[in-house]
Amino acid sequence: MQFLAEGDLVGVSFWIVSVAMIASTVFFLYEGLRVKSEWRLSMLVAGLVTLVAAVHYDYMRDYWVLEQSTPIVYRYIDWLITVPLLMIEFFIILKAVGANVGNGSFLRLLVGTLVMLIFGYLGEAAVMNATIAFWIGMVGWAVIIYEIFAGEASKAAAATESVKSAFGYMRLIVLVGWAIYPIGYVLGYMMGGVDEGSLNMVYNLADFVNKILFGLIIWNLAYNDSSESSH
Numbered sequence: 543m544q545f546l547a548e549g550d551l552v553g554v555s556f557w558i559v560s561v562a563m564i565a566s567t568v569f570f571l572y573e574g575l576r577v578k579s580e581w582r583l584s585m586l587v588a589g590l591v592t593l594v595a596a597v598h599y600d601y602m603r604d605y606w607v608l609e610q611s612t613p614i615v616y617r618y619i620d621w622l623i624t625v626p627l628l629m630i631e632f633f634i635i636l637k638a639v640g641a642n643v644g645n646g647s648f649l650r651l652l653v654g655t656l657v658m659l660i661f662g663y664l665g666e667a668a669v670m671n672a673t674i675a676f677w678i679g680m681v682g683w684a685v686i687i688y689e690i691f692a693g694e695a696s697k698a699a700a701a702t703e704s705v706k707s708a709f710g711y712m713r714l715i716v717l718v719g720w721a722i723y724p725i726g727y728v729l730g731y732m733m734g735g736v737d738e739g740s741l742n743m744v745y746n747l748a749d750f751v752n753k754i755l756f757g758l759i760i761w762n763l764a765y766n767d768s769s770e771s772s773h
């Protein structure tokens with residue numbers, strides 16, 4: 543085993559996020575026991591997202607410290623599990639407040655997710671041209687954005703005031719928080735050569751926002767809704 547070097551800022555960012563994922567998991571699972579029963583499943587899924595990420599960050603951190611290069615395979619296995627979980631989270635939230643959305647909507651979100659991640663992987667692993675893979679991946683993300691801003695899922699979310707504001711925050715995460723990933727990809731692969739430090743630093747920041755902050759938004763919603771009804 544090799545210890546983290548003092549000047550290794552990217553390694554430090556891996557370390558911080560790996561520990562933050564563990565702490566958030568405990569927090570989400572613990573708080574899930576205290577909120578109203580309708581919110582328990584949402585809190586559980588938020589905790590599963592950070593748990594899955596915590597396991598992968600453990601490996602990614604050590605991989606970086608030792609190899610000083612991008613842990614592409616661990617990163618994409620993590621995303622392949624956590625991004626669909628985040629999409630499921632949308633539907634659980636909608637269900638928690640009694641909205642009704644069809645399976646077609648979920649299928650479109652899933653297809654968008656797969657296109658985005660499969661082509662991102664092919665580009666990063668140099669299986670295909672990084673720029674072409676990037677733009678195909680962007681189409682997948684666009685499908686997701688369309689579905690939650692203008693598609694069936696967006697209409698279902700207009701149901702009540704509380705779900706409207708929750709859904710509003712969540713889709714802002716998908717639009718603004720998720721935009722950090724393609725920015726990392728562009729910095730890493732499309733500015734000439736491969737800049738592994740910038741790429742991983744930006745991806746680590748993005749995971750912090752989109753897994754931990756996302757979970758905290760759900761917790762906040764669940765917490766407020768639970769305390770309102772108990773007074």
Ligand SMILES: *C/C=C(C)/C=C/C=C(C)/C=C/C1=C(C)CCCC1(C)C
Nearest residue numbers: 624662676679680683720723727752
């Ligand atoms: C917890 C992990 C999350 C929320 C990961 C999200 C990943 C993305 C939004 C990736 C997006 C990409 C594109 C939109 C274009 C192709 C390159 C990617 C895969 C970085």
